[in-house]
Each structure stands twice: as structure tokens, then as C-alpha cells.
Amino acid sequence: MRIEEVSQVCKRVIEEVERVVVGKRGVIEKLLIAILSRGHVLIEDYPGLAKTLMAKTLAQTMGLKFRRVQFTPDLLPADITGTYVYNQKTGDFELRRGPIFTNILLADEINRAPPKTQSALLEAMQERQVTLDGKTHRLEEPFIVIATQNPIEYEGVYPLPEAQLDRFALKLRVGYPSEEEEAEILRRRVQRKSDFVQVRTVVSREEVLEMQEAVEEVHVDEDILRYIVQLVRATRQHPKVEVGVSPRGAETLLKLARAHAVLRGRDYVIPDDVKAVAVEALAHRLVLKSEMWVRGVSPESIIRDVLATVPVPKGLQRVHH
Structure with missing residues (x-):
């Protein structure tokens, strides 16, 4: 895919996402840049600022699989990566894949899970593979983690160590909308008559991989x-x-x-x-x-x-x- 084509596709993706997410072009562009450069993103901001909506809409628009994991203090590494389960009929252990086997993984409130669980995710981010019971499973490309954390809560959180922060390409803040943007959010909700938004897929997973390759040129x-x-x-x-x-x-x-x-x-x-x-x-x-x-x-x-x-x-x- 030529650079001009990639640029045009990016414009279409941004326009489609902006039908859903109001007034956040800068953040959407940065998320897109991260995807193009195979980088992971940490978003630090308050609840209710459309972080999940943005990540999910971007995935839908780009034809990518999307999973969300709510990080909690009792979340185990196997809850993210998956585990081998014994099948009584066949007498074999079968891999039950965890939510990490996706293209865009939203790790919500990553600082709520203990370090062992955080490091399971961060190993997969770095290696783009998961090792379970000695067997290595490659993750499908593209594989991008968008992690969120809430800046105000210090009770019951496990701050990410510097070495793990370094694995994120970008750390973003979404910020509150302006008064006019907030009014527009409500206007669109009234017109839609639903909490759910339909978005078109403007590019396929294979094309996203071509776009990533174009960046290398x-x-x-x-x-x-x-x-x-x-x-x-x-x-x-x-x-x-x-x-x-x-x-x-x-x-x-x-x-x-x-x-x-x-x-x-x-x-x-x-x-x-x-x-x-x-x-x-x-x-x-x-x-x-x-x-x-x-x-x-x-x-x-x-x-x-x-x-x-x-x-x-x-x-x-x-x-x-």
C-alpha cells in the first residue's frame, strides 16, 4: 500500500470514529499512530471520558477483533492468557484461549491488578506471544494493548513500575470535552434513540498490516x-x-x-x-x-x-x- 493510500485510509477511519466520539481528533490520531507503529498505549484519565468507546470504535472501523478485560485485585494471569483444560471425552488437555488472543485488547484499570497479572500482560506486549505450560503461542498481528488507569485512586492500586511503563509507546490523556462538544454528545444521543452506535468498517485486518508495513518505508x-x-x-x-x-x-x-x-x-x-x-x-x-x-x-x-x-x-x- 502506497503512503498516499495509507493517509487516505487514515482520514476515513478518523471520520468514521468521529461520528461516534465527539471532539477528540488529537487522541484518535495518536491511537491510530500507535496502531500504525505497532505500539501500545496507556491512557490515564477519569472515568466516563469515552476511553472504552474510542478503542472499541477504532477496532470496529479497522476490521479488528476487540476484547476488553476489567482488571481487578483478584484477576489471575490465566484469566488473561488462557489455560489448558482437561477434556474428559478425548482425554486430552485443550487450550482455552484467554482474551489476549485478539487484535486490540483494552486493559481497563490496569493498575488494579497485582504485579504478577500485570507482568503476564506486559510480557505478551513485548514478545507478542504467550507461553502456557511450556508451549509458545504466537499472537495474531496486529496486536495492540490499550491500557487505562484512573489518576485519582491511590487506594487498592498497584502502580506500574518504570520498566513496565517503558513498554508503552504513548501515554495519553483524553480530557473533558468543551461545553459545545458536550452539548453535541447529548444532541447525538437524542437523535440516535439508542445507547449503541453503528459504525462502518472501512479497512480490513490485512490492509492494516499493509499500512504498518508502509510506515517502515x-x-x-x-x-x-x-x-x-x-x-x-x-x-x-x-x-x-x-x-x-x-x-x-x-x-x-x-x-x-x-x-x-x-x-x-x-x-x-x-x-x-x-x-x-x-x-x-x-x-x-x-x-x-x-x-x-x-x-x-x-x-x-x-x-x-x-x-x-x-x-x-x-x-x-x-x-x-
């Missing part, structure tokens, strides 16, 4: 690679930061920037692509010095600071390769 200039490296290195040397962005973070930023270029219909990356995804791709990977938390310094502000100070490569805005 996007040209990245040596100057852009250097720019990405300088950005992540600046986070490691920042006086307010204890632990900066890892090389994995740099690689993820590259993949997301390429997907962003495709979304904009280009087959080459410009600095603006890197800047457009940098805050959501990098902020959650930082560990700030403890006194910074007390002072209310946010990881996002550090990334903005770095973007403002690292020199942008010149002359790449208009070059077409």
Missing part, C-alpha cells in the same frame, strides 16, 4: 536521527531528572514520528513529526528527582523544556526525497 534523514538522539540524551543530562529516556524510548519516538508523517501524507520525516509525538512518547519514561515531585514539576514540562532547547535540524521542512 518512510525515509528518515540522518539529521532527524541525530535530532532524536540529542532529544533523549538531553533528558538524561537534565538537572531535574534522575533517570532519562532509554534507547527503547528513542526507537519508539522514531517509529511514532514515521507514522505521524504517514498520517500527514508524507513519505519522509520532518522535525515537526518528532515534536508532535515527543511529549506523549517520552514523558512517562522519565523518573524525576524526588524533590521535583514535591515542587510540582511534571515530566511533560521537562520534555517541552528539552524540545525548546535542543536545536532543530534546518532545511528539512521542504525537502522531498
